[in-house]
Amino acid sequence: MAWTWFHRLASPPHVYALAARLTPWFAWPAALLIAAGLWGGLVLAPPDYQQGDGFRILYVHAPSAWMSLMVYTTMAIAAAVGLIWRMKVAHAVAASCAPIGASFTFAALVTGALWGEPMWGTYWEWDPRMTSELVLLFLYLGYMGLRAGIEDTQRADRASALLAVVGVVNVPIIHYSVTWWNSLHQAPSVMRIGKPSMPAAMLAPLLLMLLGFTLLFVALLLVRLRGEVLARERAASWIREVVSG
Amino acid sequence: MPVEQLEVENLHLWRGERHVLRGLRFALARGACLEVCGANGSGKTTLLRTLCGLIYPEEGRVLWNGEDVQRDLRAFHAALAYLGHEPPLKADLTARENLHYWIGVRRRLGEEELSRALARVGASSWCGRRVRTLSAGQRRRVALAGLALLHVPLWLLDEPTTNLDGEGRELVGTLLSEQLGRGGMVIAAVHQGLPASVSPVTRLELAA
């Protein structure tokens, strides 16, 4: 059967062992890439002709914002898989994602505000991006709140998974409506991230940081995933080996 | 026509850290009654809820006429009636209104038939009162009237005789015997045992 490899792959002991083995393969490259990106972004990249050295916030803001969206998408996909195929491991992935995503959404908001003050002259601007990001933070908080509210893990998994899926359907609608609303009240955004004319010396560190953060996410996910998988297994004998080892 | 039957294969279920159902298996044919016994917390209610598909078992299957009930839950639900600890009645509606809505959602129901069912459980004189003002035993009787009105082959009952007086317990016995006599099936979780008039009864003892 074509499904056997899939089931083997998704079996908790296999996932646990695989996650443990793979973690360093993501963690160390992530550390290297982020270090290189920092060096490139803070030292090598020339100052922006308009924003001077202030634009360097880009190198932490953009990866954080990217994380906030990517993690949410991952969470929603894992949640949908868990809901449809009743796969515990998928629920474990979704549950692992939430705190990571929420913290980076927070970072994106703070770094965005710190960038906004010198560029727009205000920490907070009701810009569609910032507003959507704030709503995203509330979606994460709602997800974690719902999980915390339900004692039974299985029910918490399924209820929060449903919420994640509902959220992912709503995110584009929310973003569209905020953009629509924003267009009524002010001129289009002053600033665009990722101008097409960005010189290579500026772009390269950004790409390094984006890739580094993505790998960091995978590494964090793998560590958390092991814990979540353990919490969902009850009488399995492989736990004895893991725990005593 | 296939013989109507309920079959349970290797059912495993955990609630929190407790392994409640451990590889349970049994089969129930038409006209058979299963009495599920066990101490409080031994998983009687959990078993009933798993059988009717509210709880998804971690392992094992429930088969109805040879088919996994999870494949077409709605068709399976149309063939069963489940009564929980508490009669599913609205305190602010009258007994009659309650049955009108509860049973009406599932099947067409004539006023006359409704009156007859209420009369059978001795509710004619008080079926116009709000359930809030009824005693626990009276509420139980209303629920029994609803059960009889559903006309479904499989009954899953959680403690059907609690709060009932001697006469009420006899009524349960009669209703159950009728259901079995018609080729229906009954699974009842009981603490004190079913009325003696119901037979044949198979006992299933759940260990705590």
Add this chain to the structure above:
Amino acid sequence: MRAFFDMGGYAAFVWPAYAVTLVVVVLNIVWARRALARSLAEARRRLQMQGEAR
């Protein structure tokens, strides 16, 4: 060196932004490891309880 830390006059914004991100990254690493350690301890406790029950 001083110019580097001064960030062309944007030091008050650039460095806090980097600091916040760094804190978030470090906290994530600490939290993830702590969550795993907690789950392991919990699994150990559960196994012990099962052992006693038998």
Add this chain to the structure above:
Amino acid sequence: MSSTGSPVTPLVAMVDSARLGGPHGLAEAMQPASALEAARLALLRDLQLAFRKRGQLLQPLAFFVMVALLFPLAVSPEPARLRELAPAVLWIGALLASLLALEFLFRDDAYDGTLEQYALSGQSLTSLMFAKTLAHWLLTGVPLALMAPVVAMSLGVVAAPALAGIVLAVGVGTVPLSLIGSIGAALTLGIKRSGTLLSLLTLPLSLPALIFGARATQLAIHGAPLLAPLELLGALAVLGITLAPIAAAAAVRISLE
């Protein structure tokens, strides 16, 4: 439910045997209720219950009026400024009032076992959830829409077309609010003190309805054509009607596990 499925056929046979040999001769052949019939009864049940407990029905309305009353006191009684604030007052009031009523949407049903019976009725739980949500809208959305012009008048909006526009905007806008709320209410079933969590779940998702609704209200007050935001609200309502009951039904099933 189809009448040709295998579990149904023996069921008819059973009634036959009852007619022949049963001691009480249950003569009526059993006819399952259609999905529409079931949904109609679920709707009527909620409406009848609501009218039995009128106090609960009036609470959200009283809350709505209270919120509106607070604004002039907190800001200023100047009509021009109040008119400027009116869309915000109306929408935040309506949003919170609708949220307040949500807590009752499934709570009693979960408590007395009605929800369980719905889930086991053999009927589509989705259509039953839709009926319940419709009841919620009829019991909160419609009264709020009818109350909105009164509140608007207290905020200095007097032109008749503006008031009509407000009724329309609130009436249409509360549809998506009820639908989103039904998902949130179903998800938080079985959680103690779920009020705060319920608002944390539903408010972010209600944002689009709030934006379009407030805009439509604003345009109505200024006497401008409000079709564009109304259409967007309508689109939200349609999208919600198709998707939200499915999600609410799934959430109810999860809460019963």
